[in-house]
Amino acid sequence: MYATIKSIGAYVPDEIRTNQWFVDRMDTSDEWITKRTGISSRRIAKKDQLTSDMGVNASLIAIQRAGLSVDDIDLIICATISPDYYCMPSTACIIAQKLGTKDIMAMDISAACTGFVYALSVAKAFIESNMKKNILIIGSEKLSSIVDYTDRTTCMLFGDGAGASVISATTDKNEAIVDIQCSSDGNLKDLLLTPNILSGEKQFIQMKGNETFKIAVKTLVRDVQEIMQKNGITNEDIDLFIPHQANYRILKAVGDALKFEDKQKVVTVHKYGNTSSASIPMAINDVYESGKLKYGDTILLDAFGGGLTWGSAIVKFSGK
Numbered sequence: 001m002y003a004t005i006k007s008i009g010a011y012v013p014d015e016i017r018t019n020q021w022f023v024d025r026m027d028t029s030d031e032w033i034t035k036r037t038g039i040s041s042r043r044i045a046k047k048d049q050l051t052s053d054m055g056v057n058a059s060l061i062a063i064q065r066a067g068l069s070v071d072d073i074d075l076i077i078c079a080t081i082s083p084d085y086y087c088m089p090s091t092a093c094i095i096a097q098k099l100g101t102k103d104i105m106a107m108d109i110s111a112a113c114t115g116f117v118y119a120l121s122v123a124k125a126f127i128e129s130n131m132k133k134n135i136l137i138i139g140s141e142k143l144s145s146i147v148d149y150t151d152r153t154t155c156m157l158f159g160d161g162a163g164a165s166v167i168s169a170t171t172d173k174n175e176a177i178v179d180i181q182c183s184s185d186g187n188l189k190d191l192l193l194t195p196n197i198l199s200g201e202k203q204f205i206q207m208k209g210n211e212t213f214k215i216a217v218k219t220l221v222r223d224v225q226e227i228m229q230k231n232g233i234t235n236e237d238i239d240l241f242i243p244h245q246a247n248y249r250i251l252k253a254v255g256d257a258l259k260f261e262d263k264q265k266v267v268t269v270h271k272y273g274n275t276s277s278a279s280i281p282m283a284i285n286d287v288y289e290s291g292k293l294k295y296g297d298t299i300l301l302d303a304f305g306g307g308l309t310w311g312s313a314i315v316k317f318s319g320k
């Protein structure tokens with residue numbers, strides 16, 4: 001049995017927060033934000049809108065596009081660093097409740113911006129071991145709830161949103177996820193974190209931006225080279241390169257180092273900012289809805305985030 005990406009869906013909240021919002025409140029400029037990050041706007045969830053609510057909206061689209069009903073889903077995995085509840089219950093359990101699934105296994109994954117790739121690798125393992133048939137994986141984030149809006153070095157980077165995908169069992173090798181590799185290094189935990197529970201500080205994101213930037217570029221490039229080499233895949237075999245959307249300068253440096261052509265590179269960071277675990281499924285959905293992603297296309301995913309965690313995946317898209 002193989003695992004395949006059967007569908008994609010996404011949800012973004014209505015509020016568009018432009019760079020001017022930050023210019024009006026702190027010592028920054030539209031020029032600085034655009035030049036250093038490539039971000040022009042990001043979406044912000046309503047006060048009473050939770051990570052699970054956005055996850056449910058994205059999930060309903062993904063389930064419908066997979067030609068399935070909620071009752072066909074036998075596992076829910078939600079990747080998030082901005083859960084509805086700290087510690088418990090998991091956001092996946094809340095999504096399961098809101099979708100109305102019956103007694104199925106549901107769990108969260110905490111791997112920051114690499115969360116969707118981690119979730120994909122867990123789903124692949126469950127399907128290949130014949131334990132599950134149709135798995136709903138979600139990346140959903142209300143990062144506006146963990147961003148310090150007095151810290152000008154981080155607050156303009158992040159946005160809210162959700163993406164979801166149904167990963168199904170198939171016997172067709174041409175549709176199969178080719179390979180996924182996920183890694184971590186806790187020695188670099190201090191680069192990007194929320195305070196530990198002994199500190200008594202607020203739960204806001206803290207980041208050593210410049211150091212993180214340099215390690216991100218090096219790690220993302222190396223990771224992609226490794227997985228492509230391991231699978232005997234060259235640039236010509238890849239239809240779309242969809243990296244985690246953290247900063248346009250990172251996307252450009254990585255894309256250039258790997259020598260992908262512009263038409264292969266997917267960029268959404270200018271309109272959504274960094275949405276952590278939601279950024280890759282939101283970007284896949286963007287190209288799907290624009291008609292550029294078709295059945296049988298080969299996609300290369302590449303992510304990097306707090307932990308540190310990183311991961312890449314070569315997948316076939318089997319949505320119709």
Ligand code: UT7
Pocket residue numbers: 027028029032033036037113152153154156208209210211212213216246247250274276304305306
């Ligand atoms: O998603 C997980 C992974 N996340 C990332 O990979 C993000 C990685 N980091 C970044 O995207 C970039 O490092 C930032 C966008 C956060 C910052 O860009 P940078 O080119 O690394 O700038 P910097 O931190 O070296 O700061 C340059 C200058 C500093 O001033 P001085 O010391 O040169 O006088 C900062 O104080 O820019 C200043 N600065 C700002 N100026 C205007 C920092 N934030 C701002 C701001 N507006 N918002």
